[in-house]
Amino acid sequence: MQLLVASNNAKKLAELERILVAAGVDGVEVTPLSAVPAYDEPVEDGRTFADNALIKARAGARETGLVCIADDSGLAVEELNGMPGVLSARWAGSHGDDRANNDLLLGQMAHVPDGRRACAFVSVCALVTPEGEEHVAEGRWEGTLLREPVGENGFGYDPLFLPADDVAVGRSSAQLSPEEKNALSHRGKALQQLVEVIRALEVAGRA
Structure with a gap:
């Protein structure tokens, strides 16, 4: 089964691939936007992460005829409401x-x-099929905002985020290995909730 990821971010694609492999989901080809005919990407004008994730996933499924997964994520700082x-x-x-x-x-x-300085990474992942079936999952990763960037891994706000998890004590998100980040991160938590949906779709596609 071809699974379109509404992104060209290589790290996001690799994260989903690692999660599927770890879950033993075979027969899924994770496909970036660059591998399908170009289409006008929708304006992300939603008021919430879920709104924007669904906007992107619906457009991908509609324009390509593939099952499409999209995420919208960001950093929510408590002090900044x-x-x-x-x-x-x-x-x-x-x-x-x-x-x-x-x-x-x-x-x-x-x-x-x-x-x-409490904050959380939040990710909402939406999966939409060409038939209009929709699934939405949210993941949160609690932590604290650092006072300066620390670490070279990851992207976005990773160097400023100190996870609350004991396994990551004293290390920023940008100091974690990809495997550690998958196990702890907001996007990883959201994607994990969609693994069984993807597995079921892959099995149905072979039936």
Whole structure:
């Protein structure tokens, strides 16, 4: 079964592939947007992560005829009433400028004491079939906002995020191995909830 991921982010594709392999799901070809005929990507104008994930997954399934999975994720900082939230990727104005986004957030939080730096990575993954079947799953990863970037792995706000998990004590998200991050992360938690859906669709496709 071909499973379209509404993204060209190689790290997101690899994360889903690792999760499927670990779950023993065979026969699924994880496919990026670059491997299908180009279509006009929809405007992500939803008010929530779920809204945006569904917008992208519905468009992918409709335009390609493939089962499509999409995610919308970001960092929710308690002190900022849940922002950057759905604006995480463009917090500093330009989409995907990780350094500018991190610098702006650090500046906004510079004078906030350690006891008020709680935050969480949130990911909502949506899976939509060409027939219109829809599944939505949310994952949260609780932690604390650091005062400066730490670590070279990951992307986005990973260098600023100190996970609350005991297994990651003292290490930022950007210091974890891909396997550790999969087991702990918001996207990993959301994707794990869709594994059995993907397995069932793959089995049905072979029937």
